[in-house]
Amino acid sequence: MSEKIALLKELKAECMSCTTCRLHKGDSKVQKPHVFGSGNVRAKIMVVGQNPGFNETQKGKPFIGAAGKNFDKFLADILELDRDHIYITNTVKCYSPKNRAPYWDETDACRHFLRREIEAIQPKVILALGNYAAQYFLKKTGMKDLHGKKVWSEEFNVYVVPLYHPSPMNMNKPVLKQATTDDFIKLKKMLEEMEDEETSATIDSDTDVSRV
Numbered sequence: 001m002s003e004k005i006a007l008l009k010e011l012k013a014e015c016m017s018c019t020t021c022r023l024h025k026g027d028s029k030v031q032k033p034h035v036f037g038s039g040n041v042r043a044k045i046m047v048v049g050q051n052p053g054f055n056e057t058q059k060g061k062p063f064i065g066a067a068g069k070n071f072d073k074f075l076a077d078i079l080e081l082d083r084d085h086i087y088i089t090n091t092v093k094c095y096s097p098k099n100r101a102p103y104w105d106e107t108d109a110c111r112h113f114l115r116r117e118i119e120a121i122q123p124k125v126i127l128a129l130g131n132y133a134a135q136y137f138l139k140k141t142g143m144k145d146l147h148g149k150k151v152w153s154e155e156f157n158v159y160v161v162p163l164y165h166p167s168p169m170n171m172n173k174p175v176l177k178q179a180t181t182d183d184f185i186k187l188k189k190m191l192e193e194m195e196d197e198e199t200s201a202t203i204d205s206d207t208d209v210s211r212v
């Protein structure tokens, strides 16, 4: 465990001083645009959003504010989990001027940070929040078709489940709110199945060992 924490601390330090792409400059409102991931380093669920907004840069933590609160409520009400159980980060580690979406060359420049973060945490599943994060992992657009489905990512060696972004704008739309509720219910079942598979794999391997 201490090796994992040391690895993440090193990665964070590298990220916080990164000047590889234009986003490191911030803008007139934000002089420190870097925000690294945070949460439980043993988490089975890793949540990945687009990139930090203004509020996140002020607190130095990803996914706070109204969207974060909406997400926390789904997490608590349906999965019976809180932030202590998960790890949250972004595809791109810096805020972008006027909160525009990162350009793809910026995303590509930053890609190695998330890859190394995933390798360190080794989650069972990644929840990709919103269209940008879904496209990042799955190279496809169209949340209507993608949301709530578990897809294996060869690149990151992990299952990815895209979810609608829990922004107030989305969650004030009854159709999207209901779809997200349904997706979390499906997710709960997926997590239980993954847990069962893990338990049976452990029993099988124990059985094998006892035969030797």
Ligand code: SF4
Binding pocket: 015, 018, 019, 020, 021, 022, 023, 024, 034, 092, 093, 094, 106, 109, 110
């Ligand atoms: S967005 Fe990523 S690659 Fe660009 S400066 Fe920030 S940390 Fe570096």
